[in-house]
Amino acid sequence: ATMLASAVLGTSVASATTVGFSQIGSESGWRAAETTVTKKEAEKRGIDLKFADAQQKQENQIKAIRSFIAQGVDAILVAPVVETGWDSVLEEAKDAEIPVILLDRTIKASDDLYLTAVTSDQVHEGKVAGNWLVEAVGDRDCNIVELQGTTGSSPAIARKKGFEEAIAGSDNLEIIRSQTGDFTRTKGKEVMESFLKSEDGGKNICALYAHNDDMALGAIQAIKEAGLKPGEDILVVSIDAVPDIFKALAAGEANATVELTPNMAGPAFDVLEAYLADGTEPEKWIQTESKLYTQADDPMKVYEEKKDLGY
């Protein structure tokens, strides 16, 4: 379409790359930032980005991908809400010779159905969180409650696995309750309220592990409303490193978070540009960093710095 436009204008400008982006939704602060950064990265590179918000529904993502294929985009980015059920639509993209890049979550499918996946190591993130807690509690007995991410999503599955591996060697740590909070603040608060109720008003709970900061932030609210001190009476460890968790760290209401960058699109566009230019095949997995932050890491300074990162 852009080639046509430049022909009409009589210019010799090369046609802009058109990329479709099927985003999950905006369940968390991290994801909202990822959307902002992706749009910025596209604009910076002169990429025409077609954005579709799936409102958490895989069927909407599949529809969006089909529509991108019908429009003849040059490439497709997809943040896959769950791990399974992608084969047919990815075959369709493959048949149309449109490269697909997975952003921030992985899928269970043959890896010739996508060009690459740009994600953090989600098992590792869970381990980092678990190792932190093992250290923090020492010899004490510790009953843990867990808020899981979206059921069937790669971060929920992998972050659970990594955390369980980290605490497996310590008999004094035990997960006593585990339920999904769908990666949202509202659900995190709601489920934490039910954990608190069923565990002696929270007195039987030593720590909360949340698969993302938003659920932890909702839970912190619930812990306060139950008359307990989050960060002291109940330790709080989570993942993402969104600005608000740094405020909570500074206030002593959260204890640790594992950072992942919302800029998954930057590396994705880098390899895509090379692939479209001369067929350079990227690695199948482009891994972003995971970094632990605690109350000792000058949280308010990090909070300020986060503002330039799409938050």
Ligand code: GYE
């Ligand atoms: O951690 C969470 C989001 O897929 C890595 O999804 C992403 C996760 C992120 O909703 O906040």
